[in-house]
Amino acid sequence: MVNLNGTIKSHNEANITFDNRGLNYGDAVFETLRFSGGKIYFWEDHYFRLMASMRILRMEIPMKFTMEFLEDEILRTLKSIEKKDGSYRVKLLVWRKTGGKYTPETNDVEYAISFEKLHNPFYVLNEKRYEIELFKDHFITSGLLSTLKTNNRLINILGSIYAKENDYENCLLLNENKQVVEALNGNIFLISGTIIKTPPLSDGCLNGILRKQLISIIKMLPDYILEETSISPFELQKADEIFITNTIQGIVPVTKYRKKKFVDTMAKVLLPKLNLKARMG
Known part of the structure; x- marks a missing residue:
């Protein structure tokens, strides 16, 4: 209906x-x-x-x-x-x-x-293979319009076709400055040691609802520092962990990017906190 x-x-x-x-x-x-x-x-x-x-x-x-x-x-x-x-x-x-x-x-x-x-009444972690790659055929334009959920999604569509044809679960999108902006279907977070990074809205990433929720949760963790800062593609293989967030799936840990394999330690820490906030909010 x-x-x-x-x-x-x-x-x-x-x-x-x-x-x-x-x-x-x-x-x-x-x-x-x-x-x-x-x-x-x-x-x-x-x-x-x-x-x-x-x-x-x-x-x-x-x-x-x-x-x-x-x-x-x-x-x-x-x-x-x-x-x-x-x-x-x-x-x-x-x-x-x-x-x-x-x-x-x-x-x-x-x-x-x-x-x-x-299928699931609450957010659960995907334990399966989740390999990603950069989509470099087209770029997101940094600025206010790119942060909105409009139905102008050609880059996401073409990136999804590229991912399917090359057996990737997802791709990361770049802006015109060649900075990593987001995934095809959500925002991204990158963890290196005690530093957790996510691209700023000024780079053109979607103003995601889960992004906002996780930023507020992470800021309450005493042992970690959150940075809303531009992310270079060169940082991806140096990270300990990468995960993607969206309203439907919650937190999706990336398992592999090129030759680098990632852990899902922080994702497992954040998931119960996110589920609690979703039920209480």
């Missing part, structure tokens, strides 16, 4: 017009949410990121788009299925209404909410 502008419909009935601006111009933003244990993980952070993204893209935010209204719409959508318990990946997509070419006729918006089942 899909919630299209407040109306619950089947996937076959939930149609959009051919001149949809999200389809034609990428004029859309979205949030990917994790629902488990009867609640949306870190909903307040997701909501304020969505509002900030809409403002940056000069979309008109409807008066009814309160945090309570959108949460109720998500929960109402999930209640449309027979089995209401469990864990779900929810996507909240907002696009500017049809009209105009590059210059919109209106800044008013429409929205859709969809979901799919998840």
Whole structure:
């Protein structure tokens, strides 16, 4: 089932017009949410990121788009299925209404909410092989727009095809300054000794919800120093540990990059703290 502008419909009935601006111009933003244990993980952070993204893209935010209204719409959508318990990946997509070419006729918006089942009710560590490589065919442009969750994801798509063709689980993306920015589907953290690094938003990495949560957790660890700083590709093989973070998977430890193999020590320390924060937050 899909919630299209407040109306619950089947996937076959939930149609959009051919001149949809999200389809034609990428004029859309979205949030990917994790629902488990009867609640949306870190909903307040997701909501304020969505509002900030809409403002940056000069979309008109409807008066009814309160945090309570959108949460109720998500929960109402999930209640449309027979089995209401469990864990779900929810996507909240907002696009500017049809009209105009590059210059919109209106800044008013429409929205859709969809979901799919998840297997685990909480975050778990992947214990399998997880080898990564750099994707160097195209680069992320550092700056504000790259930090938003828009549906302009061609670099991520091409990088994912490259990873699949070359038997990698993921790839790391670079910006125009050849600094490591993020993975194809999440932010990255690099651990060397007691130093934990993650790229700054100014380098063009996604303003990730899990990134924010883990930064706050790491800052509470007395034996480690967190640095939001640019990361050179040359640092990757010198690191003790690398992991990728996103809202759906949580923490994903990297096992290998080229000839270097990594441990998952810090990931195992952070995971229970993240699960606790997700349930309490």
